[in-house]
Amino acid sequence: MESISIGLLGLGTVGAGVVKIIENHQDKLAHQIGCPVKVKKALVQDLEKDRGLAIEDGILTLDPEDVLADPEIDIVVEVMGGIEATKEHLLEALKNKKHVVTANKDLMAVHGPELLKAASANECDLFYEASVAGGIPILRGLVDGLASDRITKMMGIVNGTTNFILTKMTKEGRTFDDVLKEAQDLGFAEADPTADVGGLDAARKMAIMSTLGFSMNVDLSDVKVKGITDVTAEDIEYAGQFGYTMKLIGYAHRDGEKVEVSVEPALLPNEHPLSSVNDEYNAVYVYGEAVGETMFYGPGAGSLPTATAVVSDMVCTMKNMRLGVTGKSAVNPQFEKKLKEREEISSQYFLRLHVQDEIGVLAKLTSIFSNHGVSFEKILQNPLNGAGYSEIVLVTHKASLDHYEDILMELKDYHAIHSIESSYRVEGGEKG
Amino acid sequence: MESISIGLLGLGTVGAGVVKIIENHQDKLAHQIGCPVKVKKALVQDLEKDRGLAIEDGILTLDPEDVLADPEIDIVVEVMGGIEATKEHLLEALKNKKHVVTANKDLMAVHGPELLKAASANECDLFYEASVAGGIPILRGLVDGLASDRITKMMGIVNGTTNFILTKMTKEGRTFDDVLKEAQDLGFAEADPTADVGGLDAARKMAIMSTLGFSMNVDLSDVKVKGITDVTAEDIEYAGQFGYTMKLIGYAHRDGEKVEVSVEPALLPNEHPLSSVNDEYNAVYVYGEAVGETMFYGPGAGSLPTATAVVSDMVCTMKNMRLGVTGKSAVNPQFEKKLKEREEISSQYFLRLHVQDEIGVLAKLTSIFSNHGVSFEKILQNPLNGAGYSEIVLVTHKASLDHYEDILMELKDYHAIHSIESSYRVEGGEKG
Structure with a gap:
């Protein structure tokens, strides 16, 4: 291969981060892969928007086919968001033998199994590390690092907005509404924060992690969800008196063959490693029968951290391309899903x-x-x-x-x- | 492949853990690899010793050649320790086209580059995740998870014995000698604790991590080492008054093209994620230009945690064997070593x-x-x-x-x- 060509679907904050990392770390990438990497096309909604990037003429396009059907594009990087239309784009990309890297948790939590099946049928790689906990390589940790262990519990602080809010409420004794407003002013919370504060965003990530960690297809609808909107300063104060810290916890537990997955505000002992994960940081605590307690900590969102995970997935795909072994990384779930009563x-x-x-x-x-x-x-x-x-x-x-x-x-x-x-x-x- | 055969060099606590995990997780391993895995031979020093394991007749041997020269053995797992003689064994195994998984930090810190070169020349895999921070998949995190980033700093609590001692000194205001004795009684410290409390053990791990994280051959002799034997209860007390926690820190820093690697007792702000890593736990804090702060936390030693890392490396090798791509995983260092003045x-x-x-x-x-x-x-x-x-x-x-x-x-x-x-x-x- 003389070079590897990337097509981007979307060029928002994460997409811009991907472009920057490919530019800034070109030497490191070429050293690992053995050839240069370049962005050939990027699907956008507005050709004129200022993205703070120098982009060559002819790269931006309004037509998805310019990315999905271009025979020179090797890897499609999906950072546009959305579910149904995006799924159709990715199925087309896979049919056209393009490998896919996506940061889209909404999509993977709902259509992950279908997309992975299509990837495998087309001998294509489909990686999605960036969809869970941004810059933290947690999916790789579950799949490769703990490949030989039996994971029985995962507890995650996997939503930065809610962790920021609960941290401020805890440290400053403030109310939910008051801190939410500050988070919105600072850009840590969306104008419509429903998916974050209602727990849906975290639930999507827990569905993806449970599917991998427990090796069974856990759907978003299997996750019991409660958000943090009713958490009061009094609750947090009493929790503190009892030696507990309030966090929005994604909780996935396996007992024998049965599992339970939930997202809800919960109290953790102050000594628990997750209790000191503060502000917008994320962390995933994993318990394996052999390894015992481990924890992965880092930034759960943000342009460059998330883009790091995307480009690391691209590196993995590109190595597989050179070795001629794409489409072999995903392991089908070992177990039939059984939920706890x-x-x-x-x-x-x-x-x-x-x-x-x-x-x-x-x-x-x-x-x-x-x-x-x-x-x-x-x-x-x-x-x-x-x-x-x-x-x-x-x-x-x-x-x-x-x-x-x-x-x-x-x-x-x-x-x-x-x-x-x-x-x-x-x-x-x-x-x- | 009908099955994959493992040869063990050594059957101490980690070796026994490897045997147990292969037995207990046979279904999970077979599901991932596509065939069963069995231990065929194990080199020991004493055939009669009780290891708390049921071992079939004919597996134990006193002769290294029974492992190294057996044409049916696919992967040699080295958990015997030692440096020079062990290196010769592994070079022979690689020459005989056997893949190698080792937990031996002493060996990898000194002869890592030579062994990796031999592995590559023989198209064999050589993995050593277990050599650093036991059950924490940190090497994979550095190589794969952060493949696209430029790591500028690594700070590690990578020795459980010293972290146990410093934690007790901090929480209970006790002296080094007093706590060391307790750690020895509890089995957290060796009868001869020199390599741990003197910092050498941590230095070996930092040499291995720096080599991978900075992509340059950092030798053990490049690491400036100071142990914790002179740390006093007064130092810890004053540090606490100033808002700091005392830890034995492996510190690796890159500034432009130059690096510095040291192991020494150092003070960290109490809010730093490493400050709350207590008792015998290990953690590695990594700063990447794009990802920012991440931390990997878990058990740094112990039979089953370390064995988890060994068997996960075996799984990786076995997947590569099935795909016919062994010997391609290691990336040669990108940079010439330059140490800071x-x-x-x-x-x-x-x-x-x-x-x-x-x-x-x-x-x-x-x-x-x-x-x-x-x-x-x-x-x-x-x-x-x-x-x-x-x-x-x-x-x-x-x-x-x-x-x-x-x-x-x-x-x-x-x-x-x-x-x-x-x-x-x-x-x-x-x-x-």
């Missing part, structure tokens, strides 16, 4: 209640829990001045989700409970 | 002095520093009751090593300085 899911729980100031309330509360076989690890009662009721905050020992939900139902029916203020999982107390 | 090395420094209680001492001290263009970031003076002198603890702003060493010389000559109690680098205040 409600009664098979267990955790510790944090609960904050407002109760009437009456004799016998605490005794009644305790008996509701103990009737379901659930006991407390920690409990704290505070009078709420002038309100006529008290605040009770507690952390249970490990309990099954169905027992815990039955308890919540009974609490709601008990007249002395004024309100259930909040309820969270407490995770990370056990390693495996 | 003393005046090109710069850092902040922590210094603890005992000075006479005289008028004008602090002014003189300040002038010695400022004459060399070095100023203080923090300074603290404490009377030492009854001793007739005071303790001064200070942290400088960034200064070049030659200026700092000149200052130390002048301080030694100044009559009012009773003693220079300790001096450490302060690292991690800057990211890049």
